[in-house]
Amino acid sequence: MSNRELVVLGTASQTPTRTRNHNGYLLRWDGRGLLFDPGEGTQRQMTFAGVSANDVDHLCLTHFHGDHCLGVPGVVHRMAADRVRGAVHAHYPASGAEYFHHLRHASAHDNAVHLDEHPITGDGEIARDQFGILRAVRLDHRIEAFGYRLEEPEGRRMLPEVLARSGVRGSDIGRVQRGEAVRVGERTVDPQEVSEVRPGQRFAFVMDTRLCDGVFALAENADMLVIESTFLDQDAELAERYRHLTAKQAARVAAESGVRCLVLTHFSQRYTDPRRFHDEAAEVFDGTIVVASDLDRIPVPRRR
Known part of the structure; x- marks a missing residue:
C-alpha cells in the first residue's frame, strides 16, 4: 500500500445513488490522515474501506452544504467511541461555526475526542505538520467555501x-x-x-465552485488535483447557475495549471455513464484522468 494515497469514500453530489455515497475523501500522507468533506454515510463507508477513526488527524470542510458535512456527527461519535489518540484538528469556514457546533453535538455521546477547531477566515496557511503546509483558498460558491492545498517543502x-x-x-x-x-x-x-533539489509534492482539493482565481491557485503544479465535475459541458448553463464546474472546465484547470493526476468526482445523479466525464476531460487534458468511484484507492503519483 502506498503511504500517499487518496481513499475515496463517496462521489455523489446533492443526491446519493445506489452506487455513489455522499462525499468523503481520506488523504493518507506519510502516517497522517486528512478527511475532507464527510457527507452523510461516511462512517459506514470508512468501515467498507478499512479506514479507522484513528486514521484521521485533520478534518477539513470546504463549506456547509449537507452533502459535504452531514457525516460529521457520525465520524466524531466514532472517534469518541474508539478513543482516538491525540488531537484531531477541524478546519472549516468561520461563517459556519454555528453549523459545526450543531454537527459536533448533534446527539448525546461520550465526548471523549480531543477536537481542536480552527475556523478559516481567509486565504493562507492553516496548519503545519510533518506533511508540510496546509493552505486554504477561497472559492466562488453560493455560500462561503474554501479549497485546500497541501504543500510538502522542498528537500x-x-x-x-x-x-x-x-x-x-x-x-x-x-x-x-x-x-x-x-x-x-x-x-x-x-x-x-x-x-540536488527534491521538489515537494502538492495535493489540491477543490469542491463546489465555479471557475475563479482560487481554483487555479489551488491547482498550480499539483501532483494530484481532486476536483468537482458535477456537470457535463452540455449542462454548462446549469453549472454556472448553481456555481459548479463541468468536467471540461475541471480538465481545463488541470491543463493550464500543470497538474499530473486529475481526479474527477462529485457527480450529479442525472448522469449514468461515468465514461462521459473521462471522454470530455480528455478533450482538453492529456495527463492521467481518474473518474472516481466509491471505495477507490488512488496513489499519489511518484515524485516528478
Whole structure:
C-alpha cells in the first residue's frame, strides 16, 4: 500500500445513488490522515474501506452544504467511541461555526475526542505538520467555501556517484543527509555539492465552485488535483447557475495549471455513464484522468 494515497469514500453530489455515497475523501500522507468533506454515510463507508477513526488527524470542510458535512456527527461519535489518540484538528469556514457546533453535538455521546477547531477566515496557511503546509483558498460558491492545498517543502536528494567522487563515506553520508558539512581530507564538503533539489509534492482539493482565481491557485503544479465535475459541458448553463464546474472546465484547470493526476468526482445523479466525464476531460487534458468511484484507492503519483 502506498503511504500517499487518496481513499475515496463517496462521489455523489446533492443526491446519493445506489452506487455513489455522499462525499468523503481520506488523504493518507506519510502516517497522517486528512478527511475532507464527510457527507452523510461516511462512517459506514470508512468501515467498507478499512479506514479507522484513528486514521484521521485533520478534518477539513470546504463549506456547509449537507452533502459535504452531514457525516460529521457520525465520524466524531466514532472517534469518541474508539478513543482516538491525540488531537484531531477541524478546519472549516468561520461563517459556519454555528453549523459545526450543531454537527459536533448533534446527539448525546461520550465526548471523549480531543477536537481542536480552527475556523478559516481567509486565504493562507492553516496548519503545519510533518506533511508540510496546509493552505486554504477561497472559492466562488453560493455560500462561503474554501479549497485546500497541501504543500510538502522542498528537500534534497543525495547523488551517490557525486558522494563517491567527493570521498564521502561511512557515517559521514548520514551527516550530509542531515544537512551537515563534513571534512574529507583537507577540504569541506557541503551537502549542496553532493545533492540536488527534491521538489515537494502538492495535493489540491477543490469542491463546489465555479471557475475563479482560487481554483487555479489551488491547482498550480499539483501532483494530484481532486476536483468537482458535477456537470457535463452540455449542462454548462446549469453549472454556472448553481456555481459548479463541468468536467471540461475541471480538465481545463488541470491543463493550464500543470497538474499530473486529475481526479474527477462529485457527480450529479442525472448522469449514468461515468465514461462521459473521462471522454470530455480528455478533450482538453492529456495527463492521467481518474473518474472516481466509491471505495477507490488512488496513489499519489511518484515524485516528478
